Amino acid sequence: MDRRTFTRIIGLSALSLPFTSTAAFAQGPSIEALTGQKSPKLYSKDIPLRYEAGKAFADMRKAALKDRMKLHILSGFRSFNRQRTIWNNKYVQYTKKGMSPTLAIEEIIKFSTIPGTSRHHWGTDIDIIDVYKPMPKSPLETKYFHDPKHYDNMRKWMEKYGPDFGFYMSYTDDLVRKGFSYEPWHYSYEPIASEYLNHFMDVDLVGELKKRGVYGHEYLKGEIWDRYLEENILDINAALKS
Incomplete structure (x- = not known):
């Protein structure tokens, strides 16, 4: 059995930990x-x-130390409320500059997700640096990730080495990728993130954005929403899609 297959099996078995019953696990994450x-x-x-993604990261960090680098998480789990704050602040900033709501949304989603759709919500994703470097x-x-x-x-x-521990770059440098x-x-962390992605695609979030105070929610529908799902949510590293 190769290491990636082994990691997937261990990770998916551990997925039941956050839930309180076998029935809840069978239904998938809430x-x-x-x-x-x-x-x-x-x-x-x-x-x-x-927990299970964190244990894999801890093991990976130990391995990286042997090669004289110390992996540090700048951002891990991020709540809906935190993502909403990021989104709303950017929306206000861009619309105050004179951008139309749809243009402001296009600008925000170059780097930021619509609240409720961030992979950071799952507790599987990280933004990392090496703190042994300035x-x-x-x-x-x-530019800093291509500078020795x-x-x-x-x-x-x-x-x-990241794949040996279940970690894959989410948004690769691929000219074809949108x-x-x-x-x-x-x-x-692929063993859980790919499973969560499958369940996420069954969630109807559009109607909830208005209730939760997401700015520009009235424009997050139709073609814009469909394209966002296809390009921003699904057009990721192929290794993260099961």
Whole structure:
């Protein structure tokens, strides 16, 4: 059995941990869990991932230390409310500059997700850097992940060894891929994330956005919404789609 298959089996078995019954597991994760309204049991304060993903990250961090780099999570689990704050702030910023609502939405979704749709809601995704390297004021910029003075070595290490621990870059540097721009700092724990993605596609979120105070919700429907799902949610690293 190869390591990726073994990791998948272990990860999916552990998926039952956050739920209170076999019946709940059979039904899959709740809407609250899929949309970040319910926080999962996190591994630790400095590894804010659901337990089984956090354990895999801890093991990966130990391995990286042997190669003289220290992986550090800048962002792990993110709640719906936190994502809504990010979204609403950007929406106000862009519309105040004179952008139309639809143009503001197009600009936001280059890098930010619509609240309730972030992979960070699942407790499986991370934005990481190597703290053994100097940290720029705004570290999550592509140029630093292709610069040996900063995170180029970490990026190469993660691309090579991350899959051994179940972690894959979510938004790859692929000219054919649409949706979110290339993010060499963003990784997903595949054994759980791919399963959550399958369940997420069954969630009807459009009607909930208005209730939860998401700015511009009236424009998040029809063609814009369908294209967002197809390009931003589904057009990801093929390794993360089961």
